[in-house]
Amino acid sequence: MSDEPGNHPVDGHDLEAFRTEVRKFLDQVRELTSHASGRSPLEQRRAYLAARFDAGLGAIDYPVADGGRGLDRRYVEAFRTEAASRDFDLHASGFGIGIGMCLPTIRDHGSDDLRRRFLRSGLRGDEVWCQLYSEPGAGSDLAGLTTRAVRDGDEWVVTGQKVWTTGATDADFGILLARTDWDVPKHAGISMLVLPMRQPGVEVRPLNQMTGVAHFNEVFMDGARVPYDWVIGEEGNGWRMAVALLAHERSSIGAGGGRQPIPTERIIALARSAGMTADPLVRQDLARLTTGTRIIQWLNLRQGIHPSIPKLWRSRQGCHAAQVASGLAFPGGAAWLGDPIGTTEPGDFLGADGSHWAYGICDSTAHSLGGGTDEVQKNTLGERILGLPREPTPDRGLPFSQVPRNN
Ligand SMILES: Cc1cc2nc3c(=O)[nH]c(=O)nc-3n(C[C@H](O)[C@H](O)[C@H](O)COP(=O)(O)OP(=O)(O)OC[C@H]3O[C@@H](n4cnc5c(N)ncnc54)[C@H](O)[C@@H]3O)c2cc1C
Structure with a gap:
């Protein structure tokens, strides 16, 4: 089967035939994910993802136009259970943030150019992604973020600090939330950008955890550059994009990613x-x-x-x-x-x-x-599903530049 996006047909698969196809594929690629291959764990997963994409199984529920199979969640779940029953590392640790969160957001909200530039390479594991959301002063209150992006000709110039950034040491690109307008209420002045990580204006400092593993990092941006049209959604529409990505993150975590x-x-x-x-x-x-x-x-x-x-x-x-x-x-x-x-x-x-x-x-x-956090998930369910009263938001309607803050 060709590995060009858009060439995987939507076939009239029934689930059993699909399972058989998956089992055959998993048998074929077993050695790619084995320690005996001599590759580093990241390279093993990269080889596995490339083989999976090229076999038409890397984007099961993506539209055909974006390189996918156009099948529904039952097929995604069938793949997952087949892989899990063979003890496969289907979470593709190191690539989960790209595949589970960033790429679906680009698929759903990115321009044609962004979709062409990033989907195929990300799904094949050619590029690693990280998520640049949390800041020292903005975790649960994410909309209080203060990383700044200012337009300079054909580029954005980004200054600020992120923290807890999983996998930033390996990442080629990050999905970045930055404030592009300080004179509107806090949720309205945010844009979502694609930040190239490997550039002089980006410094990644690993943080050791009590497990001993440096799973996440601090990321400092000082004059980092982003092409002006690498905005997902529209300028100032970043909060809606942020929520869309978080929904992918939560389903990906719930479904077994990470x-x-x-x-x-x-x-x-x-x-x-x-x-x-x-x-x-x-x-x-x-x-x-x-x-x-x-x-x-x-x-x-x-x-x-x-x-x-x-x-x-x-x-x-x-x-x-x-x-x-x-x-x-x-x-x-x-x-x-x-x-x-x-x-x-x-x-x-x-x-x-x-x-x-x-x-x-x-x-x-x-x-x-x-x-x-669990508390934040419960707040969300309380407000959105159970219809409980919203949390008080004293800064609602206030331009962000006038919101009291410590930094
Ligand atoms: C393993 C791991 C990986 C992560 N990876 C990333 C990543 O890749 N990229 C990224 O951007 N971030 C990442 N994060 C950050 C994560 O999203 C934040 O830790 C989380 O959103 C909480 O923010 P905070 O740590 O600033 O805690 P705070 O927001 O300061 O919360 C502190 C405590 O107060 C509670 N609290 C806060 N507000 C409320 C409220 N309104 N109602 C009730 N309770 C509340 C919280 O539940 C928590 O118990 C990661 C975190 C972990 C642990």
Whole structure:
């Protein structure tokens, strides 16, 4: 099959035929994702994504015109379950932010030029993306961001600081939220730009976490340049774009992208090896984890579900799994084997050999923060789904330049 975008036909696949196609593909590419290939983990995933795109499986629910198959979510889920049942790293760590969040936003809201420039290369894994949203003074209150973009001829000049930027050390491009107008209320003055990361005006400083892995970074922009027409949506329309990307982020996290809860099967194996499977409280925990896994799968099959729902379930599952694992592994759960300090690759510190649980337990604290905190998801569901009163917003209507702030 040609690898040119637009050449993958919408066939009248039934699900079973599609599954067979997926299994065949996964068998063919198994060696690309194996450690024995000698490639770095990022390069293994890059090779896998290229093969997947070229086989017509890299953009299952994308329109045919954008290089996709034009199939619905049942096919995406079928791919996911087939890959998961073979223990494939389908989350393509390092590429998840591009594939799960940035590229769908460009697909839905980018100009023809941006779609042509970025979709195919991103889906094939040729380019890595990061998300430049959070700032030291703007996390949950994201619309309070102060990174500034000013027009200079055919370019934007960007100055400011981002933080918590996952994968920025490897990124070629970042989706950036910047303030382009300070004289309108805070949500109205933001634009979404595509920032080339590899340029003199961008400095990335890794942040080591308690897991020892430098998963995220600070990003300093000082006179960084962006082509003027690399705006997604329109100038000043960045908040609407930001919300659209966050919806992709939450569904991608809910659907299994990004950080993984410690898998339930591993915890069951741990309970067996600890001789605890007859304990009624342990059985109850294992049943809850098994049910949670199943509920998340089912939620992902629902069309039109609010993305905060699966996101919250994943967060709950991640935290509960870590709690159960730490109880079962105690005192060995505190043992710290290997030394990932300063690396950007978690590798398999999850206790594949049943001995090293500390990484997964420490890492689990991030489930309830990344992609928006649990409290913020609950606020969103309360306001948008349950129709509860909105949170008070004292700065509503005030030009951002007049909003009191610390920086
Ligand atoms: C692993 C990980 C990866 C991340 N990757 C990225 C990334 O790639 N790019 C990026 O831009 N950001 C990233 N983030 C940042 C993440 O989006 C923020 O941490 C998150 O939005 C919270 O912002 P904050 O840390 O500033 O906390 P704050 O907003 O300061 O919140 C502090 C506490 O107050 C609570 N709180 C705040 N406001 C409310 C409210 N209105 N109602 C109730 N409770 C409230 C919060 O729930 C939280 O418990 C990442 C975070 C993590 C943990």
